[in-house]
Amino acid sequence: MPLEVDAAMMGLVCVPLTAALLVFLTSTRAVAAWTMVTSAIQFGLATWLTYGVLHSGPLQYQIGSWTLPLGITLHADGISTLMIWMTSLVGGASTIYASGYLSALRRGSKLPVDARLVPAFWPLWLILWAALNALFLSGDLFNIYVTLEMVTLSAVALIGLAGRERALVAAMRYLIAAMTGSLLYLLGVGLMYAAYGTLAWDRLGGLVQADGPTLCAASLMTAGLLVKTALFPLHYWLPDAHANAPAPVSGVLSGLVLKGSFFIILRLWLYIFFPLLPIRAGQLLCGLGMAAILWGSCQAIRQQRVKQMIAYSTVAQIGYLFLIFGIWDGWETGLAWRGTGYFMLSHACAKAAAFMVAGSLMYAVGTDRLEDWAGIGRREPVLVFAFGLAGVSLMGLPPSGGFIAKWLLLNAAVAGGHWMPALVMIVGGLLAAVYVFRVIAVSFSDQESSQSIVPVPLALRWPPLLLALTMIVFGVLTTQPIRLLEIGTPTTAVAEVSP
Amino acid sequence: MDTRTFFLYAVAGVVLFGIGFHGILFCRNLVRKVLALNLMGAGIFLVFVALSTRAPSGTPDPVPQAMVLTGIVVAVSATALMLALIRRLYRETGFTELPCDLED
Known part of the structure; x- marks a missing residue:
């Protein structure tokens, strides 16, 4: 496996996280420019990873060479690479758009954003980006839970930046729905670990059997993720949350954040549970x-x-x-x-x-x-x-x-x-x-x-x-x-x- | 741990989870909802700890316990964010409940 592509996988998670911390500490006017540089790096890394996966097939990387179950595996296959590339494309466009949006705000236009909260935008956005990349690369179900929570918490905070009553109510409703969903998912993860002793999705696929605990875990995880993906009739939180967020945030929420939880449903159903579940x-x-x-x-x-x-x-x-x-x-x-x-x-x-x-x-x-x-x-x-x-x-x-x-x-x-x-x-x-x-x-x-x-x-x-x-x-x-x-x-x- | 103690812990965890889930659905006050979410979380952690004693080797499995630690960190951050949002909402509107319907 070429070492360089591993570096791209690590970079896709580490670069935006580091940038988020630096941007949070500096908070000057140049922050938008720094975020754009980060976006360009992200786009480069994502294209590099795509190239690597197209040429040498799916990639796996053990962070710090720690093996499972204690280590963290990054796993890039075709669909996750496509999602990462899509995130970098939509994310890059959103960064440029957001810089224009926030500087318009500074000139005193009547956009629905609380001006005092503007400095919080860039670090939150970079954390959301890092969390999405980590989610798509996660090799096991528990890390998927952690990254899913990172995505939710930063997304809710971004909606809250709008600061008006409607947006706050929408953010609160979204947060409660999403937290309930993640806890249902987490309980399912616990049952899966107790039943099979591993959480790596590529291994679980060959292990699962259609017994009570597995079906219970599958239903709990699916139900939790359906709330987060806002499938009818669990979509009640979505229209207000997406419509009242600041515009660059709305685009990212609809375009990317929902894809994150749907991506996990695809992973669970098609790679792990599909053979066992009733039609x-x-x-x-x-x-x-x-x-x-x-x-x-x-x-x-x-x-x-x-x-x-x-x-x-x-x-x-x-x-x-x-x-x-x-x-x-x-x-x-x-x-x-x-x-x-x-x-x-x-x-x-x-x-x-x-x-x-x-x-x-x-x-x-x-x-x-x-x-x-x-x-x-x-x-x-x-x-x-x-x-x-x-x-x-x-x-x-x-x-x-x-x-x-x-x-x-x-x-x-x-x-x-x-x-x-x-x-x-x-x-x-x-x-x-x-x-x-x-x-x-x-x-x-x-x-x-x-x-x-x-x-x-x-x-x-x-x-x-x-x-x-x-x-x-x-x-x-x-x-x-x-x-x-x-x-x-x-x-x-x-x-x-x-x- | 013998089977009876295991079931005691696991069932207590599931019951806590159920009480929390009931609270999420039926309590209107937001602070109660936060407490309900934390109850659900505590129930899940109890189930995890109970399951970790069922490892084939006989010694408790550290992996679910590591997951519980991570889970606690996540729960603390989420609780902090929820409380901050509730405070902000209270300052903007004077309510500590979510309105049933939003009309502008």
Whole structure:
């Protein structure tokens, strides 16, 4: 194993953590610049790791050469590398956006952030980033719990930065839901350790048996993670939390933080428990996913505030991720697997871009009520264009990453004869078109808004377009992400051992 | 530890977890919710410690105990954050309960 790639894995966790501490201690005006340097390093390390995994397969690293069960293993396979690269891309764009957002705040604009809390933003954001990277790299279930808690605590604190009553209530509700979820997960982890004596997910896969304690642990862990992933009907905390957070935070919460807990559900179900669980359990998750798509989309259409609308759209898009458990077609065909992986990537970029646009236009107009955005498209064409591109991906139209993802999922559903999920996916796309076009139509309407419009600074204008364009690129160049997703799946692992 | 003592600890842990879970769902006061979360945590830690005595070698297994230590650190940080948020919420609104419905 090349030593350099190990350094990349360590760096992805250590660099943002160290930077968070330094930024916390210095707290000068140069902090934003330092965070951008860190983001650039992160992007470099993530690309390096991706390159390494593409060329030499999945990587493992024992920190300090301490072996299990006391040591910590970092484990990078295809899906975790893809998630890390996605985090560095969305994270980098969010850093640039956040610097513009916070300096606009310093100039006294009416953005919904408590100005006294601004210095806390950068260290919290870097800790969140480090925690996400560590979560994707964790090789055992207990470290996943610790990183999950780091993610939650920093995310809640970031929502709280908005400082107003609504945001504080939303942060509190999120924190209680997420803590309850993690404790359920932790109890499951304890039962798994007692039953099998190890928590490394790659070993557990071969050990588990369908007995009482295992099924109990699987249900506890899944239930806890479902609360954190906000699958319908456990999504009650999500719309307020995501809509009332500061805009750069909303994008990261919807795009990355939810993917963290969903990633663990994928790990648990597909790598450990899938052979033992009754088919009904998968169908239940798939059914809840379908309900989430329909309910979330209909609620999104009804919203008057744009950020609230995008947050409900997240509830719907989370539903698509859970369809995999109903339309699973095995690792060999792998259509559902690739579709879901691609969906996570495209949703992260599209949703972060949409939230950023909403934040920028909120800066320009002063509110995010849709009727106040009348005619904004003529004043800020770049932003509305970025929103449109993100919308194309959310609807699943070509050429976009969202289209590829939905195409793969639809193929899997139709090939397996699962007509209900296929139908719901198509209806979900149409409903998404309704809420996206509603925003576009108002933006280009003939009436001028009564609000005075402030020109938007560059850092608030270009990052969302960058993310939306990346999504179009991934609608055309699909080979590398798909290849990455196939690395380190159970079938390829068996294939590598057998000759 | 004999089986009866083991069950005493494990069952006490599960009961604590259940009381905490009930509190999370049905207590409206936020400080009570924080206490309920800590009760759940304490219940889980008790289960972990009880399970660690069931190692095949006969001596207690240190790994679950290390997990409990880490878990306590996490619980302390989470409790601190919750209390800070409650204080802030109280200063902004004068309430120590979450409103049922948010209207602006």
